[in-house]
Amino acid sequence: MRYLKIGAASLGALVLVTLIAVITQDRLSQPPAPTRTSLIAPAARYHARIQRDHYGVPHISGPTDPDVAFGFAFAHCEDDFATIQDAALISRGQQAGVQGAKAATTDYLIRLLKVRETVASHYDTDLPADVRAVLNAYADGVNYYAALHPEKVERGLLPLTGRDVAAGFVFRTPFFYGLDHVFAKIMAPAAKASRVAMTGSLPIGSNGIAVAASKSADGATRLLVNSHQPYVGPVAWYEAVLDSGEGWHVAGGFFPGSPFMLHGHNAHLGWANTVNAPNVSTVYRLEVNPANSDQYRLDGQWKNFEKGDAAIRVKIWGPLIWTVHRPLLWSVQGPVFNTDHGMFAVRYAGMDEVRQSLQYYRLNKAANREDWLQAMRLQALPSINYIYADEKGNIGYVYNGEFPVRAEGRDWTQIQPGDRSDLIWHGYLPFERVPQIWNPASGYVFNSNNTPFAATGTQDALKQSDFSATMGVQTDMTNRAYRAEETFGADAAITDEAFRNYKFDIAYSDRSDIAQEIADVVKIDPGSDTDLSAAQALLKDWDRRTNIGSRAAALAVLMRADAAHSDRHADVPPIDALRHAIKTLKTHFGRIDPQWGQVNRVRRGKLDLAIDGGPDTYRAVYGVSQPDGTLSAAAGDTLIMFVTWDKAGALTSDSINQFGSATSDSQSSHYADQTPLFVAMKTKPVLFTQGQLAGNVEADYQPGERQKATQ
Numbered sequence: 148m149r150y151l152k153i154g155a156a157s158l159g160a161l162v163l164v165t166l167i168a169v170i171t172q173d174r175l176s177q178p179p180a181p182t183r184t185s186l187i188a189p190a191a192r193y194h195a196r197i198q199r200d201h202y203g204v205p206h207i208s209g210p211t212d213p214d215v216a217f218g219f220a221f222a223h224c225e226d227d228f229a230t231i232q233d234a235a236l237i238s239r240g241q242q243a244g245v246q247g248a249k250a251a252t253t254d255y256l257i258r259l260l261k262v263r264e265t266v267a268s269h270y271d272t273d274l275p276a277d278v279r280a281v282l283n284a285y286a287d288g289v290n291y292y293a294a295l296h297p298e299k300v301e302r303g304l305l306p307l308t309g310r311d312v313a314a315g316f317v318f319r320t321p322f323f324y325g326l327d328h329v330f331a332k333i334m335a336p337a338a339k340a341s342r343v344a345m346t347g348s349l350p351i352g353s354n355g356i357a358v359a360a361s362k363s364a365d366g367a368t369r370l371l372v373n374s375h376q377p378y379v380g381p382v383a384w385y386e387a388v389l390d391s392g393e394g395w396h397v398a399g400g401f402f403p404g405s406p407f408m409l410h411g412h413n414a415h416l417g418w419a420n421t422v423n424a425p426n427v428s429t430v431y432r433l434e435v436n437p438a439n440s441d442q443y444r445l446d447g448q449w450k451n452f453e454k455g456d457a458a459i460r461v462k463i464w465g466p467l468i469w470t471v472h473r474p475l476l477w478s479v480q481g482p483v484f485n486t487d488h489g490m491f492a493v494r495y496a497g498m499d500e501v502r503q504s505l506q507y508y509r510l511n512k513a514a515n516r517e518d519w520l521q522a523m524r525l526q527a528l529p530s531i532n533y534i535y536a537d538e539k540g541n542i543g544y545v546y547n548g549e550f551p552v553r554a555e556g557r558d559w560t561q562i563q564p565g566d567r568s569d570l571i572w573h574g575y576l577p578f579e580r581v582p583q584i585w586n587p588a589s590g591y592v593f594n595s596n597n598t599p600f601a602a603t604g605t606q607d608a609l610k611q612s613d614f615s616a617t618m619g620v621q622t623d624m625t626n627r628a629y630r631a632e633e634t635f636g637a638d639a640a641i642t643d644e645a646f647r648n649y650k651f652d653i654a655y656s657d658r659s660d661i662a663q664e665i666a667d668v669v670k671i672d673p674g675s676d677t678d679l680s681a682a683q684a685l686l687k688d689w690d691r692r693t694n695i696g697s698r699a700a701a702l703a704v705l706m707r708a709d710a711a712h713s714d715r716h717a718d719v720p721p722i723d724a725l726r727h728a729i730k731t732l733k734t735h736f737g738r739i740d741p742q743w744g745q746v747n748r749v750r751r752g753k754l755d756l757a758i759d760g761g762p763d764t765y766r767a768v769y770g771v772s773q774p775d776g777t778l779s780a781a782a783g784d785t786l787i788m789f790v791t792w793d794k795a796g797a798l799t800s801d802s803i804n805q806f807g808s809a810t811s812d813s814q815s816s817h818y819a820d821q822t823p824l825f826v827a828m829k830t831k832p833v834l835f836t837q838g839q840l841a842g843n844v845e846a847d848y849q850p851g852e853r854q855k856a857t858q
Contacts, residue, residue: 230380235307235311237253366794375785429480539796542591591635668721704761704762767783802833
């Protein structure tokens with residue numbers, strides 16, 4: 148027994164020594180951490196002022212654009228450093244070292260898509276000095292905050308650089324047109340694709356509409372900014388106002404890690420974004436040399452794969468990190484996926500592109516429509532719809548995308564043979580070939596993730612026949628698109644009140660998929676199933692509105708619980724889904740017709756409120772099922788902005804956020820202070836100018852000033 152104890156102790160000591168050696172080796176292999184002094188010193192170069200209004204929204208001002216970028220980064224870190232840090236680790240391919248194996252796939256993609264190599268090759272040459280100055284200043288602002296709060300910083304994050312900020316754009320933008328879906332279908336063709344890389348299983352949608360003076364009762368030009376995003380995470384909106392002495396003056400939505408307003412308005416013009424889904428990627432099936440798996444066939448010859456090693460640091464437990472090695476392959480087409488059903492390469496819009504930051508910056512500073520269009524002609528952004536309006540009364544819609552120049556006569560939605568170099572496309576169609584509508588006679592343009600061929604009145608509509616099939620322009624509709632036509636489109640003289648009411652529309656159209664599914668299920672003979680019979684009667688009489696008092700909305704929405712936009716992802720017949728909804732409601736609520744507000748909830752801190760709306764309504768709410776049978780809102784309407792230029796061109800705007808400016812600070816009074824307004828479908832004013840901000844300032848300080856006061 149004594150020898151067994153000695154042996155066990157020796158084995159334990161050996162394991163401990165091995166673990167210490169692994170941890171030590173990993174630490175020694177990493178670059179040394181920067182000193183606190185080196186992170187703080189750059190702050191002396193910047194002169195930024197942070198003013199927070201009574202909702203905690205930061206208003207950043209300074210003499211130069213870099214001053215403002217520095218101050219904005221610091222202010223955003225105060226509210227959500229954790230997510231900014233996550234975004235930086237994602238762009239570095241270092242997330243698995245903090246979060247473990249669940250993040251390894253994203254780290255692998257960073258390497259497979261050559262994000263860091265793209266930045267290294269093009270950062271100094273493709274990004275002008277003024278853009279790099281802003282990116283570097285933003286990174287300095289994050290570093291300064293981190294130096295003052297070292298307890299919040301993950302090992303290996305610092306120092307953040309402008310290149311890291313640029314890398315975030317390089318990696319993120321292709322996923323908005325669904326590149327992750329393409330990858331998922333390659334790896335598992337029969338599996339349901341989901342946006343795992345960026346948003347988990349939550350949908351990305353959006354509404355945007357611009358109404359001209361000719362369609363307004365008061366002669367105003369109006370813009371709705373209404374992106375549908377997850378409530379939290381790396382693509383959740385953060386509201387801010389930036390005002391530089393060099394003319395960078397914007398208000399709107401920012402993502403964690405972005406110095407640039409992504410949509411909103413400046414002093415002269417504004418725009419809304421919605422996700423579009425053009426076919427701007429191509430999958431190629433490669434023929435591998437049976438005698439040499441390192442080669443693939445191209446134009447009758449065997450060509451060597453470009454090879455690499457993805458060394459991914461994965462957190463195992465506590466300080467124990469293990470480096471996992473996975474092979475990387477590229478062909479002349481692009482990144483290669485080696486699957487159990489073949490080898491495939493992908494060529495996609497956005498490859499080798501680093502100028503996203505440049506385009507966003509130029510859009511931010513555009514003083515008129517021509518400036519704005521000149522920024523769009525950069526074509527650095529591979530997708531995303533734009534709905535535009537300005538002080539001169541111009542309105543427009545752009546189905547934006549980098550559309551590959553591809554050979555006519557082929558079905559580019561299908562997998563292409565990988566052995567022909569003539570099928571490898573190079574370059575994109577010019578901006579003038581992109582589907583777009585300007586100042587239509589109908590007086591309005593809109594998009595709700597639907598086809599650009601239904602973006603205005605029928606007299607001004609784009610014709611599908613005018614655009615090449617190689618562009619892969621989508622042709623689908625959503626319920627929100629139908630409702631836009633039935634509300635905004637049907638009103639010849641839209642008042643300010645009506646414009647806002649239409650935004651908060653909670654109905655499903657007669658033309659929607661859900662209306663058709665209900666029509667189908669109510670025809671089915673329920674037999675002796677009294678619950679099914681009662682449910683059919685409820686659905687048949689339902690007004691298709693998702694108000695919190697509705698007694699049928701819960702049945703209808705739960706019947707389509709997996710719906711995102713207008714698509715039913717679950718391969719379950721509607722009648723079976725209805726039976727499941729009946730069972731869920733009876734189990735948790737004791738009846739099949741609880742009020743919708745009992746089921747549909749928005750929760751934040753101590754708040755637990757009923758909320759109107761539902762999936763694919765204009766008042767979009769996507770809930771996650773909870774153990775108690777309720778749905779907890781997690782995506783959909785987030786930052787909403789109403790932007791108006793009156794007949795004289797004077798600007799006003801107001802906004803609302805689903806939670807508050809203190810994104811990750813649960814102790815802040817601004818953690819959920821906007822939620823009651825959001826639930827009530829009301830807004831607050833955007834205090835765009837110093838004159839509007841006067842008298843509404845809760846805090847006024849320079850970056851780090853409040854920290855120094857407590858030391």
